[in-house]
Amino acid sequence: MPEGLIVKALSGYYYVQNSEGGQPVQCRGRGIFKNRGESPLVGDRVLFSETENGEGTVEEILPRFSELIRPQIANADLAVLVFSVVRPELNLLLLDKFLVHTEHARMNALLVFTKMDRIPDDEEGESIRRVVEDARALYSSIGYEVILTSAHEGEGMDKLRQALAGHINMLAGQSGVGKSSLVNALVPGLTLATNEISTKLGRGKHTTRHVELIPLAGGGYMADTPGFSQLDFAELGIDEIGSCFREFRERASTCKFRGCTHTHEPHCAVLQAKEQGEISESRYSHYVGFMTEWKETKRRY
Structure with missing residues (x-):
């Protein structure tokens, strides 16, 4: 069974680029994916079968090492x-x-x-x-x-x-x-x-x-990918927002308190770095704004 890469998904069809080359094959997904709550995505490595009319069927999705929800x-x-x-x-x-x-x-x-x-x-x-x-x-x-x-x-x-x-x-x-x-x-x-x-x-x-x-x-x-107009933090937690700032992540292990939010705690390595000019004011200000947005999102839901 040939292996390929899904290079496009449109109107219920998956266009699979055969690893051997040639033009992408227009495929449908097996019904079993829907029963499992799965869906092939663009970027998936898959096994597929070809039919007599030149189309095909996605038979198996190979393990992913990353997956994004928006864009999919x-x-x-x-x-x-x-x-x-x-x-x-x-x-x-x-x-x-x-x-x-x-x-x-x-x-x-x-x-x-x-x-x-x-x-x-x-x-x-x-x-x-x-x-x-x-x-x-x-x-x-x-x-x-x-x-x-x-x-x-x-x-x-x-x-x-x-x-x-x-x-x-x-x-x-x-x-x-x-x-x-x-x-x-x-x-x-x-x-x-x-x-x-x-x-x-x-x-x-x-x-x-x-x-x-x-x-x-x-x-x-x-x-x-389709352009973004808004991104929200509904799927993130407070700890995760801090760890997504590289310069915060490097210093967080030396904060005095575990689970430090880097906003008010004493002996916070991130706050100290900001005061010493090692972390930019703009990046820190954006972080505080994201924390506020996360809290408001959590309260709404």
Whole structure:
């Protein structure tokens, strides 16, 4: 029985790329999956059978090493978090929110700042460049790779291709940051739908409607996923939020109290590090906001 990779799921069909090559096979899933409460996902390694009409059936889902609920994708190992530097402006609060969910999913993250060519050559542009450089320095110091790109000018694209090679990469970011333009630049000949930013609202329309794995020339796949507008912390706990900040996690073991929330406890290593300038004010402020949001979410439910 051949083994393959589900590269697309659409309208009840699973498109399975045979590990031997060729075109993806359009498959249905076995009814037993529904009875078990299981569902094949894009990114699943599966065993499948082929029928006489050229279609097939997904017979077995092989063990997963990761699974995300939103977007629904299995076995992704690198989250490519895409944020534009202009229209919409770089949003570090949302970036930290994405990083919390990425860390919780035990995935590594690559930060890609897009639209570098759109920065104006004036005083406003100089201010934007300072913000971008400060953000790159901050997140690089925490341990994340940050790549500055322009899909239209080709800036940073070779470096990005090298970083993506050999991974199942999950592309994520809010609407209008240029995800589709980035994929179009990475995969010559591919034309994903793109939308201009609404001048009135300052944000784009969703252009991607389903999860699909796009093969990359350097090896690996890119999962172009529907844009996110909101992320919540309903599935997380207080301890988990703290552990999703890398610089907090490194210091938490030396806090005086077990289960320290890093907000008010005496002899808290995280608070001490913040006071000494070793943890950024923005990251800590976002953490406190996320804790508040988690408590409000828990109270509602």
